[in-house]
Amino acid sequence: xxxxxxxxxxxxxxxxxxxxxxxxxxxxxxxxxxxxxxxxxxxxxxxxxxxxxxxxxxxxxxxxxxxxxxxxxxxxxxxxxxxxxxxxxxxxxxxxxxxxxxxxxxxxxxxxxxxxxxxxxxxxxxxxxxxxxxxxxxxxxxxxxxxxxxxxxxxxxxxxxxxxxxxxxxxxxxxxxxxxxxxxxxxxxxxxxxxxxxxxxxxxxxxxxxxxxxxxxxxxxxxxxxxxxxxxxxxxxxxxxxxxxxxxxxxxxxxxxxxxxxxxxxxxxxxxxxxxxxxxxxxxxxxxxxxxxxxxxxxxxxxxxxxxxxxxxxxxxxxxxxxxxxxxxxxxxxxxxxxxxxxxxxxxxxxxxxxxxxxxxxxxxxxxxxxxxxxxxxxxxxxxxxxxxxxxxxxxxxxxxxxxxxxxxxxxxxxxxxxxxxxxxxxxxxxxxxxxxxxxxxxxxxxxxxxxxxxxxxxxxxxxxxxxxxxxxxxxxxxxx
Numbered sequence: 001x002x003x004x005x006x007x008x009x010x011x012x013x014x015x016x017x018x019x020x021x022x023x024x025x026x027x028x029x030x031x032x033x034x035x036x037x038x039x040x041x042x043x044x045x046x047x048x049x050x051x052x053x054x055x056x057x058x059x060x061x062x063x064x065x066x067x068x069x070x071x072x073x074x075x076x077x078x079x080x081x082x083x084x085x086x087x088x089x090x091x092x093x094x095x096x097x098x099x100x101x102x103x104x105x106x107x108x109x110x111x112x113x114x115x116x117x118x119x120x121x122x123x124x125x126x127x128x129x130x131x132x133x134x135x136x137x138x139x140x141x142x143x144x145x146x147x148x149x150x151x152x153x154x155x156x157x158x159x160x161x162x163x164x165x166x167x168x169x170x171x172x173x174x175x176x177x178x179x180x181x182x183x184x185x186x187x188x189x190x191x192x193x194x195x196x197x198x199x200x201x202x203x204x205x206x207x208x209x210x211x212x213x214x215x216x217x218x219x220x221x222x223x224x225x226x227x228x229x230x231x232x233x234x235x236x237x238x239x240x241x242x243x244x245x246x247x248x249x250x251x252x253x254x255x256x257x258x259x260x261x262x263x264x265x266x267x268x269x270x271x272x273x274x275x276x277x278x279x280x281x282x283x284x285x286x287x288x289x290x291x292x293x294x295x296x297x298x299x300x301x302x303x304x305x306x307x308x309x310x311x312x313x314x315x316x317x318x319x320x321x322x323x324x325x326x327x328x329x330x331x332x333x334x335x336x337x338x339x340x341x342x343x344x345x346x347x348x349x350x351x352x353x354x355x356x357x358x359x360x361x362x363x364x365x366x367x368x369x370x371x372x373x374x375x376x377x378x379x380x381x382x383x384x385x386x387x388x389x390x391x392x393x394x395x396x397x398x399x400x401x402x403x404x405x406x407x408x409x410x411x412x413x414x415x416x417x418x419x420x421x422x423x424x425x426x427x428x429x430x431x432x433x434x435x436x437x438x439x440x441x442x443x444x445x446x447x448x449x450x451x452x453x454x455x456x457x458x459x460x461x462x463x464x465x466x467x468x469x470x471x472x473x474x475x476x477x478x479x480x481x
Contacts, residue, residue, distance in 0.1 A: 072142075073147065074144050076147070076148060076151045077137060077140055077147050077151055080151055081137050084130065084134040085134065087134075087161055088134060090165060091127045094123070094165070094172065095123065095127070117470055118469075118470050118473055119168060119171050122168065125164075126165060126168065129157055129161050133157040178223065181206055181209065181239055182232060182235045182236060184202070185235040185238060185267060186235045188203060189231065189234065189268070190231075190274075192306070193271065198309045198310070200310065203264050203268070204260065206267060207263040207264040207267060210239070210243055210263055211246050211250075211259060213243065213246070214243065214247045215250065219400070219401050219402020220244070220247065220402055221240075221243065222240050222358060222359065222367050223236035223237070223239055223240050224236060230273065230274065231274065234271070237355065237356075238266060238267045238268070238269065238270060239267070240355055240358075241266045241269070241352060242263045242266040242267050244354065244393075245262050245263050245266045245348070245351050248392045248396075249347070251395050252392060254343065255347060258344075261313070261315055262347070265319045265344075266319075268302075268310075268320070269302065269319050269323060270302065270320075271302045272297070272298035272305065272320060295324070295332070296332050299321050299322070299324060303318075303320045303321035318342070319344060319345060322334075322340075322341060322345045323348040323349050323352050324352075325341055326349070326384040326385065327346075327383055327385065328384055331349075343386075343389075346386040347389050349386075350379075350386065350389045350390045350392075350393065353385070354376045354393055357371065357376065358372040364465055364467055365465050366464055366466075367463050369399055369403065369463060370399065370462075373393055374398070376390055376393060377391070377393070395418075396418070397415075397418035398460075399415050399418075399460055402415060403415045403463055404463065404468075404469045405460045405461070406461045406462050407433070407435075407460060408458040409439045410439040410440075412437040412464065413436055413447070413450065414434045414436065415431050415432070415433060416433065416449075417432040418430075432451050432452070433449070433451075433452060433460075434447035434449055434450075435447055436472065437472055
């Protein structure tokens with residue numbers, strides 16, 4: 001045999017081995033560089049010739065531009081991935097909720113207006129945090145120790161997201177409840193105006209909810225709406241009046257037993273405004289002695305409508321007719337005096353005047369709770385209102401619970417509690433305040449509790465407007481806005 005033939009054969013074998021080794025070392029072609037079938041065959045050939053399967057698979061995945069996953073996740077990383085996906089799903093559901101797109105609290109009362117900008121900002125930040133943390137998990141390193149270290153950081157982010165999500169859910173639930181009450185009351189007012197059958201149980205349902213708020217000691221929420229939107233304006237004012245009636249009636253035994261009927265009567269007391277094509281006149285609270293004619297007519301109209309809709313509830317028609325009367329005969333529409341006014345009517349006269357004065361003025365200004373209470377008490381001293389009944393309003397304090405205020409030293413806070421005494425006017429300055437912004441402009445990590453009972457403590461200067469609350473609370477305590 002010729003010696004050159006074995007040499008040629010060995011050369012071919014060596015060339016084939018070299019070609020196979022070169023193929024094993026070369027990177028896989030990209031999907032678009034060759035048919036998928038050839039790529040699969042090439043990968044299978046490499047796997048058959050090597051025992052290091054994990055290394056080959058990881059190298060193949062790294063060449064792809066798609067997201068790379070670790071070869072094996074720790075149990076903690078897998079749990080965080082599931083937890084993060086659930087958080088993102090809840091945030092998406094919350095974003096689709098109408099509660100984030102509708103609002104009814106002061107000052108934007110139209111149910112088509114947006115929700116509080118402070119909470120919208122918190123929602124956007126929270127959704128971004130959750131999405132960023134979730135995207136980090138697929139890019140964890142392959143080593144278990146590295147994954148565990150990163151899991152601690154991602155878990156801390158998810159805890160913050162969960163806390164913020166609870167705040168957002170609570171705010172949306174409260175907003176939804178307010179919207180439901182207003183819409184339901186607007187519907188009931190419409191039924192009364194059209195002469196349709198009105199179920200007393202539906203009115204009692206709203207009244208019972210407001211009474212439960214008072215019994216729990218919830219903050220006194222003042223609902224406001226543009227007077228040009230007459231239906232919602234009257235519904236908002238009626239609910240606010242009912243909240244005041246509920247708190248005052250629970251303080252006195254003679255009112256407490258009939259608290260539910262008193263609250264329900266306040267919800268329909270101003271229904272006489274609705275048949276007309278006019279809005280509530282401005283400056284009514286400043287001109288009680290010479291009221292406009294339309295203000296007089298709503299008393300008669302409302303009384304007659306309520307007699308038809310609630311024939312067995314004489315209290316409703318009586319309060320609608322007489323709630324603008326004064327003890328000295330200077331009220332309207334009939335100029336009745338003290339002997340003709342029941343104790344229930346006296347309660348409604350004082351509370352309605354207080355609420356009207358609180359809500360007077362532009363929507364972008366703060367609630368006038370201090371001046372409203374002071375002038376109502378003055379009416380009691382001068383004999384226009386029942387003094388004993390007017391003094392019951394002292395239980396609300398000059399700055400009711402839940403009011404955002406500025407103190408004389410420049411700090412800002414929220415009224416958490418008011419004095420229990422309703423007899424000594426001087427004790428109404430002893431509120432408990434949660435300071436959320438110090439006098440120097442710094443924001444404490446936790447609200448500082450301040451009891452104003454001390455004579456050396458700063459005094460409350462004024463109520464904050466909704467715009468000011470948005471600016472101050474948006475970054476620290478948006479749930480209080």
